[in-house]
Every structure is written in C-alpha cells, then in structure tokens.
Amino acid sequence: MIYRKKLLRKAQIQTMETIAVLFIFFILIGLGLIFYGSYQKGKLNTKLVEIQSSKSIRLAQTVLNLPELASTRKGVSGSYVIDELKLDSLKFVIGNNQELRYGLYQQKFGNSKISVKKIYPKTQEWIIYDNGIQEIKSQYTFFIPISIYNPLNLPSGTYSYGLLEVTNYG
Amino acid sequence: MGDLLIIGKKAQTEIIGLVVIVLIISVAMMFLLFFVTKGSDVDSLKNFDNELHAYNSIVSIIQTNSDCRSYTFSDLIKQCALSQTQYLPQECSTEPITTCEFVQREISYILEQSLKLVNEEYEFYVYTEFDQTQIIGISSENADTLCQSKITSATQPIRYGAGDLFVTLDICG
Numbered sequence: 001m002i003y004r005k006k007l008l009r010k011a012q013i014q015t016m017e018t019i020a021v022l023f024i025f026f027i028l029i030g031l032g033l034i035f036y037g038s039y040q041k042g043k044l045n046t047k048l049v050e051i052q053s054s055k056s057i058r059l060a061q062t063v064l065n066l067p068e069l070a071s072t073r074k075g076v077s078g079s080y081v082i083d084e085l086k087l088d089s090l091k092f093v094i095g096n097n098q099e100l101r102y103g104l105y106q107q108k109f110g111n112s113k114i115s116v117k118k119i120y121p122k123t124q125e126w127i128i129y130d131n132g133i134q135e136i137k138s139q140y141t142f143f144i145p146i147s148i149y150n151p152l153n154l155p156s157g158t159y160s161y162g163l164l165e166v167t168n169y170g
Numbered sequence: 171m172g173d174l175l176i177i178g179k180k181a182q183t184e185i186i187g188l189v190v191i192v193l194i195i196s197v198a199m200m201f202l203l204f205f206v207t208k209g210s211d212v213d214s215l216k217n218f219d220n221e222l223h224a225y226n227s228i229v230s231i232i233q234t235n236s237d238c239r240s241y242t243f244s245d246l247i248k249q250c251a252l253s254q255t256q257y258l259p260q261e262c263s264t265e266p267i268t269t270c271e272f273v274q275r276e277i278s279y280i281l282e283q284s285l286k287l288v289n290e291e292y293e294f295y296v297y298t299e300f301d302q303t304q305i306i307g308i309s310s311e312n313a314d315t316l317c318q319s320k321i322t323s324a325t326q327p328i329r330y331g332a333g334d335l336f337v338t339l340d341i342c343g
Binding site: 021025028032035039050053054057079080119120121142143144145146147153158159160161162163 | 215
C-alpha cells in the first residue's frame, strides 16, 4: 500500500516535470516567433520605403522628361534643364484646366506633390501639381538638382540653380 | 539487479532529454547569430540618390549664371584658376573680393541650400591637372568625420587656358 502511494507520488512529480518542460519549451518558441515577427516587420517596412522611393524617383524622371517642361536648349551634357516659361505655363494649365488635370496629369502623377524651387541667384517656388490624400500612411520625398533656363534674359538666356522636389503619398 | 537496470534506463532517458535540450538551444543560438550578424543590406537607393545628387549638383552649378555680370560659374572658376588674386569689378560685390572668394561664397550658399536640405554632408573642391592642391575647397560642418569612410564622388572636367581643371563633389555617408 505504502509502495503504491510512493509510486503514485513519483508519477505525479514526473508529470509536473513534463508539464514544466513543455511550458518552458513553448515559452521559448513564443519568444522566437516574436523575435522573428519583429525582424520580418522591420524588413517589410524597409521594403515599403524602397517601393515608395523608387516610385518617387520614377515620377521625378517622368517630370524631367516631360516635353511640357524640358528646355529645348541643352546645357552641359547630362544636366537636367527645365524651361522657366514652360514651368509657368504648365502650372497655369494644371491649375485651371480641370479636364487636363484629371484626364491626363492625375493619371501620370497620381497622389503626389511636384514642385520646383529656384535657389540661386534668386529664390522662387512653383508648385506644379499637388494631389495629396486625406489619410497619409506614408510619404517619401525625392530631390534632384536641376538647371532652370530663362530664355527671356538677354543675350542668350540665363541658367539658375534649382531643385525638383517630388513627394509620393502612400 | 532489477533495480540497477531500472536506474540505468532512467539515466539513459535523462541523458537523451539533456541532449535534446542542448540541440534546441544550439539551433536557437544559430538562428539568433544568423539574424544578428546578417547586418543591413547595401542601400542601393541611397547610393543612387548620392550619385544623382553629386553629378547633377556639379553640372547644374557650373552652368548657372551668377549675379556678377551673369558670368557662369564655369567662367568664374576658370578665371580663379588663372589668377587667384584677381579682384572682381565693384558692381559684383560691395566690398572688394577676389574671384576665388566670390566663387567660394556663392557655391557654399548653393550647396548649403540644396544638399544640407536633404541632410547630406559634402566636400566640394577644384584642382588643376598639374597641381593637386585645391584652388577652391568647401566642406559641410560634419564632413571631416563622415567623409573618412563612405564617399560618392562626381567630377566634371573644365578646359581652360592652361589645361584642364577638375570640379569634384564628394557626398559622404
């Protein structure tokens, strides 16, 4: 009788031991999953930023190659030159012609903000297009140094230094 | 004899349990080591950004017309390389200033307004093909420490009376 009791007690202790081991084991697995999950989340966020920034870069390239903006007079090889007169005209057209704004440019530029800042010798800013969204989850801004050509400044026009700023909303 | 057998079997089971635990911990440690030592991926977009900023800044600056008689910076840099002590006409600056000082001041302003805006540290310098010493040298506040390690550089050669001169912009970090 005493021997049986002893055996039962031993079995109980062993069961408790097994439960404790399993408990620790599952805690370890849980910690591992949390660690892996946070690592993956970080990676995913980086990927999202990458996607947004590449979208902004693509958009900036599209803007720089628009015939509505690109200067016909080429400067130093490899430089991006925007015509100041075309800049004024495009800003006016996008601001006043709703058909073109929603029919053409919204398809091209989507939810973004495109502006050109003249930095030197004088400062001036043109916001060509601005179509933000109500709940901005993420945004990425991309800058490209450019030259702004004004053909009206005699004798052969002048170049100013500026920045093209493209913000993509997500 | 029977007791001894039972004890031996129990010891074996305990050893197997220990080995399993050691194995699990080893695998977990290997995973941890893998993630910790993997480090960050090469930021190709950042590199692309820096390259684009470096090259476009240089070409845009050298063709920009300054306030001084609408001279381009390319002309002013050439003038500076030819004679470093030559003063600019009074209409260009209220106080007497040499061409080199004027170029240094204006380009410093341009870079401050453009590259500093995007938190980029930089070093801008001009040298001739015969002499590696800098005719013009501009650097941002923290460039000394940051430019020691990672640099994206762009150089534009300009032909002038005595040969070629090189305009270089290093973007650091």
